[in-house]
Each structure stands twice: as structure tokens, then as C-alpha cells.
Amino acid sequence: MDPLILSFAVVNGVLLGGIYGGVALGLSLIFGVLRVVNFAHGSFLMLSLYIAFWCWSLLGLDPYLSVFVTVPAMFGLGYFVQSVIISPLIRRERALVVEPLSALLLTAGVFLVLDNLALMAFGPNVRAVQVDYYLPSPMLGPIPLNPQRLIGALAAVLVALGLSWWLRHSHMGRAIRATAQNRDAAALSGINVPFVYAVTFGIGCAVLGLFGSLIAPFMPISPSIGVAFGIKSFIVVVLGGLGSIPGCIVGGMVIGVFEAVASQHITATSAAIGSLGLFILILLVRPQGIMGRA
């Protein structure tokens, strides 16, 4: 195998994998704090892609500028879903942890509603944003980098770093971490747990809003894209360790490189089957993932 082609595949895989990691950040954060497996994760990404698309198509807003619409909109939607739909369940369950299956079913309901509302409203057609300018491709040695993917991957790393720093040092971040450790003890220390939960869910969705805008320029948009990204995010998060933020980016890059390199040798189908197989293997052998705590 030609080393240039191989290194090209690896670099591309790292960039795409960084984006996978960024997309999966919200899933990991929400699970880490609320212990809720958000089945509707991909649907939120699909919605933010559509918001970015309609901003571009109706208002002529550049996809990168639509960040200012998607991020607040998705934060609001996430805050709403948590405080109106999931919070009654958490209030009902007296135990420390929400019964994970009820929460999963509830978010599966959200997924069914959002995905199929999108199908009804927008139809099954694939849409694409076409910008009328070209970004220059920076070179890494002899390898040209796709500028849009580079922006996405850099954003993923920056968001992960920023989120970790914020969780560690801000007042709200400490409250979130305290709630994640022990909900009842946090409540006894005067933390408004329902508010912390809603903000966490909102932030998780806001990150998706950001990546919706960032990948809109090169991603074909259809109502079913949510499922594809949702499944990929589960793989990434399990690989990196559920609840671990750096693990998310690492897991994303591992999957990205795996898929890019594997598709040089075998068909894309086998690569997709391989990453699902890897997912099952990790769950069975090392369920805490690469970076997760046991």
C-alpha cells in the first residue's frame, strides 16, 4: 500500500473522526450527568442541520454564521425537552439514578416524534447547502487538508477543551459535576438539581447545534441522517468511555481512522460492519471504554 495514500487516509480519518467526537460530546455529557441515554441525540443533530440549511436557503445566511441561530435554538430545545419531558420521570423515580430504561424509552419517543415530524415537514428529499466561495486547502506536508473538515475537527477539540475547563473551574461546572456524583447530596448542598439537569441537557444539545452548522456545508441533509449519526455517536461514546469528554474525541478519531483506513482495503459496507463489531466487542470486553473510569 502506498504510504502517501495511507497517510492521506489517516489524516482524513482524524479530521472526520474529530467531527464524530464533537457530535458525540453532548451524548456523553448528558449520560455522564443525568445517566440518561439520549436516544434522540441524532435527531437533535438532524434538526440543527435543517436549521442551518433553512437559514442559508431562506435568509441567505452563511452556514458558519448560522451558528448564532442554531446554538441558542438547540440550547432552548434541549432545556425544554429536559424540563418538560424527562424531568417528571426523574421526579417520580425516588432512587438515586433514573431507571435507565424508562429514560431511554422516553427519549426514543422524542426520537420518533422529531424524526418523523421532519419527514412530514421536509419530505424524504436530500438537500445540500452550496456556498459560492472556496476555502483554500491548507497543506500538511504533501497532504492537502479539507478546510471544512479541518474547521470541524479543530472546533471539536476546542469545544472539548473548553467544556472540560468550564466544568472544572466555573461555578455552574462544579454544580454539574457535584450533581453527577450524587444527586441527593448535591441537592442537600443547595444546588438546584432540576435547573442543573436542564442546563446540562441544553448544553449537550447546543454543542450539536454548533456542529450542525459546521458540517452543514459538506453534509447532505435528509430526515434519516439523524439515525446514522446517532448510531455512530453511540459507538464513539462507548469506545471513548460513557461520560468522558476527552474519551469522546479520542473515540471519534479512532473510529474515523479505522473507517478511513479500512475503506482503502475493504468495502465501505465491511467497514461499517467492522465498526459495529468493534462496538460490541468493546461493550463486552471493556465496557468502561478507552478513557472511562471503571
Place this chain on the structure above:
Amino acid sequence: MNTRTITATPRSAAGLPLGALAAGLGFGCVALVPLLVDDPFLIHSLIMVLFFAYMASSWNFLCGYVGQLSLGHAMFSGVGGYVSVLMFTQLGLSPWIGMLFGGLLAAGLSVLIGYPTFRLKGPYFTLTTIAFAEIVRIWVENTNDFIGVPLKGAEGLVVPAAGDSLWAFQFSSKTPYFYIILAMLALVMLATRLMERSKLGYCLKAVRGDRDAAEALGINPTPSTLAALAISAFMTALGGSFYAQFFRYINPERNMGLELSIDMAVMTIIGGQGTVAGPLLGALILTPISEMARSHLGGGLPGLHLVVYGLVLMACVLYFPKGAIAPLGRLAKRLTDRRGSRP
């Protein structure tokens, strides 16, 4: 004395359990429908209700009793459908025999998959079942020919017409299909009822309640869960064969896609997990919605029925966590109690 033992089943005058009497009467009445009405659309809709009730009951046989959420059961339906159709087209074997082979293959596959995965808890188990089913679906969707067997990938398989023939499991009228699926549903509900009162059922319920405590009492959860899984997979595969014969067409998306798994799980959960009648109730509530959405709104609003599914599912999880059967069960209990206390 006003005490009632918990296990006492309300009995009718003839000494039969009331539940069995009601079930017999219910199935008898439904069996009369094709004799009284001659409306192919109505019969078709009833077949779909019974089919989904059957599939949800097969799902419930394992998942409802052991308390694990599988979203991979469509894989077994796919195995059943593909095996019976391929044995018919390639070997000329009757689908009645082919469906048994499909069921056995699905049961074997389920044990291979279940043995390592049942250690996983809650969402981890659910995600793994999705991954297994997706692997099989993606593989079939992209395989045109597997060691000489034409799988035809995403295009799917058509069952060649063989006229009105019991041997070929093909009928020109919908009525025979109606009686076949009705009998299948009655069998799976009877099996569930028998399992519920057997050692297997008590083991499963103990594992659902508290796995660690069950193990401390000397129950080894593995053999009982695997046995229930194999039976559940076998019955799901028979349903897949029925579906293939009824529509005379299968493809990976419809016969083994995630949507079918979600249908089976959601209907059971809405009706009532871990009960004999719950899946039937769930199918009665949800299938007419999807049939109406499909027939009356045509292709105009695809996905409408799934939006309704999602809303009903959310309402159920929040307000009726034990399913719609729970309030009905309370009502029935109040009625029988009143009757029983009458002097």
C-alpha cells in the same frame, strides 16, 4: 372471613378460570368475523393487528418477563423470512417446513448472541442488540450472492406465485391468512400463559426483580434467560415467515430493520410488559393508527403514524409505566371483587 389468598384465580360457574373463558370467547368471536363481513380491507387490517400482536407477544415472551429491552428482534424475523423464502425458491421446500428451519436457525443464532450479551445491563444491552441487528441488516442489504444463494441485497426477494395452495402457503383470498395468524397468536399467548406459571417464568421474574438477589437464592439466570430467548427468537422467526408469505415479498429494511424492532417493543410497552394480554392490547391501540395513516392519508404524510407512536410511548412511560393493561386490570379486579363479595 374476608381474606383472599393472593394466588386464587377467579373462577366461573363451570370451574374454568375466568381469564381462559374470556380469552376463548374473544378468540371465538374474532374467528367469526370473516364469516360475517366480506370487506378485504377490514380483513387486511385485522391481519395486520393480529400479526403485530403476534410479533409483540413473541418479543414480550423474553423481554417483558426478563426486563431487558431488545431492539434487535427484527433480525430474527428477517432470518425466518429469508430462510423460508429461500428454501422455497431454491430447494422447492414448502414454506411450512422452511419456517421451522428458519425458526431453529434464529433460535441458534439468538443463543450465540445472547450468551455473551445478557451480562450487559440496561441501555448497554439495548445498544448491543441494535448493533447485532444492524450488522445482519447491512450485510444482507449489501450481499447479492452468498455462497451461491441469491440474497439480492436491498432489492429483496419476491416469492414466486404458486396459485391457491396450502402446500406453498399461498392463498388467493386473505381469509386463510387471517385464520393462520389468529392461530399463531393464540398459540403464542397460550405459551406465554403456561410459561408465566412455570418454573421458567418464576426464574425470569426473579431475575427481573433483582438479578443479584436471584443469584444469591441459587437461581442461575443464564439457562432460563437463554431458553426464553431461544423460544422468543423461534416465534419471531415464524412471524417473519408469515409476513413474507402474506406479502409475497421481503426486503432487509421492512423485514429486519430497526423500525420493526421498535414496533414490537413499543406495542408491548404501551400495552403492558410481562403480561399475556398486554402485547395484544398494544397492537390493538397502535396498528389501526398506522393502517389509517397509510390508507386514508395515502403517501401524503409519511411518518405520521410514527409521530403518534412516539407521543403515545412518551405518555405511557410518564403516566402508565405498567402499560395500558394496568388500569384495565384494576377495573376488572374491582368488578370480580364486587361479584365475589356478594353473598
